[in-house]
Amino acid sequence: MQDVKSALSAGVKVVQYREKNSSSASMYREALELRGLCRQNGALFIVNDRIDIALTVEADGVHLGQKDIPYTAARRILPRGMIIGISAGTLAEALEAAASGADYLGVGPIFSTSTKTDADEPCGPELIRIVRGQCDLPIVAIGGIDEYNASGVISAGADMICSISAVVTHADVAGRIKIFSGLFDIPV
Numbered sequence: 001m002q003d004v005k006s007a008l009s010a011g012v013k014v015v016q017y018r019e020k021n022s023s024s025a026s027m028y029r030e031a032l033e034l035r036g037l038c039r040q041n042g043a044l045f046i047v048n049d050r051i052d053i054a055l056t057v058e059a060d061g062v063h064l065g066q067k068d069i070p071y072t073a074a075r076r077i078l079p080r081g082m083i084i085g086i087s088a089g090t091l092a093e094a095l096e097a098a099a100s101g102a103d104y105l106g107v108g109p110i111f112s113t114s115t116k117t118d119a120d121e122p123c124g125p126e127l128i129r130i131v132r133g134q135c136d137l138p139i140v141a142i143g144g145i146d147e148y149n150a151s152g153v154i155s156a157g158a159d160m161i162c163s164i165s166a167v168v169t170h171a172d173v174a175g176r177i178k179i180f181s182g183l184f185d186i187p188v
Contacts (some may be wrong), residue, residue, distance in 0.1 A: 001030075001033065001034075001035075002067035003039060003167075003168045003173050004034060004037060006174045006177075006179055007167070007173055007174070008037060008038070008040075008043055009041075009043040009171060009174055010173070010174035010175075010177035010178055010181070011177065011178075011181060012043060012177060013042070013043050013044065014043060014044045014045075014046060014160070015037075015038050015043055015044070015045055015046070016046040016047070016048055016114040016134045016162070017030065017031050017034055017045070017046070017047050017048060017053075017059075018048035018049075024052070024053070027050065027053050028053055028056060028057065031045075031047060031053050031054075031057045031059065032057045035057045035058065035059055035185055038046070038060075042082070044060040044061065044160050045057075045059045045060050045061075045062050046059060046060060046062065046085065047059045047061075047062050047063070047084065048062070048063045048065075049062070049063070049064065049182065050062070050066050051064065051069065051074055051077055051078065054078075054082070055077075055078070059076055059082075060082070060083055061082050061083025061084060061085065061103070062074065062078065062083070062084055062085070063084075063085040063086075063087070063106060064083070064084065064085070064086055064087070065086075065087040066086075066087055066088075066089070066093060070100075071084060071097065071100040071101060071102055072100060072101075075101060077098075082103050083103045083104070084101075084102055084103055085102060085103060085104045085105065085106055085140070086100075086102040086104075086105060086106065087105075087106045087107075087108075087122055087142075088106065088107050088131070089107070089108065089109070089120045089127075090123070090127070091127065091130050091131060091134065091187040093133065094107065094131045094134075094135055095134065097137075098135045098137050102137060103137070103138075104137055104138040104139070104140060104159075105131065105137050105138070105139050105140065106140045106142050106157075106162070107123070107127060107128055107131055107139050107140065107141055107142065107158070108122075108123065108125060108141055108142035108143035108144075109121075109122050109123065109142060109143025109144060110122060110123060110125055110127070110128070110142065110143045110144060110145060110149075110153055111124070111143055111144025111145065111149060112143075112144050113143045113144040113165070122143065122144065123151050125141075125149075125153050125156040125158075126156065126159050128141055128153060128156035128158050129157055131157070132156070132157030132181075133157075137155060138157065138159040138160065139158050139159050139160070140158070140160045140161070140162055141153045141156075141158035141160070141161045141162065142161075143162075145161050145162070145163045145164075145166065146163060146166035147166060147179050147180065147183075150163070150180060150183050152182055154183055154184060163180060166180075167180070
C-alpha cells in the first residue's frame with residue numbers, strides 16, 4: 001500500500017489492481033482501500049480481470065486479458081462510462097479489441113518480464129508502432145519497460161507505460177516515477 005501512496009504522491013494518474021492469489025474477501029478490502037486512495041489523489045482506479053471486485057468497489061474500470069471474459073459480455077454487465085481496457089499481444093488482437101469498443105489497449109509484453117510468469121513472448125516496440133498506425137485508442141505499453149528502454153517505447157507511439165519492477169523494487173518509488181514522467185515531458 002505504501003508503494004501506491006508514494007506513486008500517487010509522485011503524480012501517477014492511473015493505478016491498476018492486479019492480484020491473482022488472494023481470497024475474494026481480501027481482494028475486496030485491498031481494492032476498496034486503493035480506490036479510496038486513488039479518489040483522494042485524482043487518479044483512475046482499474047481492476048485487473050475481476051469484474052465483480054471492480055463493481056463492488058465502484059472502480060473506474062477493468063482491464064481484461066485475452067483469456068478473460070470477452071469485452072461484449074463485460075460491457076453488458078458494467079455500467080455505462082466504466083472503462084474497459086483490453087490486452088493485445090498482436091495487431092489482430094488490438095484491432096479486434098478496438099472494433100469491439102475497448103477504451104484503451106494494453107499492448108505487450110514489449111520486453112521480457114519476470115513480473116508476469118505466464119507472459120507471452122515479447123513483441124518489441126515495433127508492435128506499438130504498427131498498432132498506433134492502425135488504431136487511435138490510447139496505448140498502454142506493458143512488460144519489461146525500464147528507464148533505459150522506455151524512450152523507444154514512447155517514441156513508437158505509447159501513450160502510457162506500465163512499469164512494475166523498475167519502480168516498486170526501488171526504495172524511492174516517487175523518485176523512480178518522476179524519472180519516467182520526465183520521459184513524457186510531464187511536470188510533476
